[in-house]
Amino acid sequence: MNGYEYVYGSTARKRVEEEDPYIINRIHRKKVRIKRFQKNKRKVIFVTLIGFAIIMFVMVRYGMILNLNYKIADMNRQYERIVAQNSALNVQLKEKTSLSAIYDRAVNDLGMIKADGDHVAYFNIDREDAKVVANDYILEREQENHDPVTLVIDKIRLFLNLK
CATH class of the missing domain: 1.10.287 (Helix Hairpins)
Incomplete structure (x- = not known):
């Protein structure tokens, strides 16, 4: 043929490209390149999303660790304050329960006297x-x-x- 083909139902003839193996190979390579690019594009998007998720996870974990460290520091301050208060109360307790303080209060404030042998009964x-x-x-x-x-x-x- 001479490169033209008759299309039935039409008065015009349509140009038909000849099947050149070089053209077919070029089109095939172009399609393969586009598919590779699309696959690479999908991989890049997927890896980017995975990387973003990992970064967000790490940031959330560090936020939680920071929050727990603040809570631990606050608890340590409360503990130190309670220990100081406990030691102050222990000092007060020792002062109040010393025998000399009790004896002085009994004799001076309450007017008690020491019992003699005549005053004791069993x-x-x-x-x-x-x-x-x-x-x-x-x-x-x-x-x-x-x-x-x-x-x-x-x-x-x-x-x-x-x-």
């Missing part, structure tokens, strides 16, 4: 006597209270030897 109470007193107390309560519930409870206590 008592010895046997446990059986204490039980008798407790039982007598329960019996007296029983006679005072005429409430039947209280009487029953007191009888149970007396039977079980409870106070």
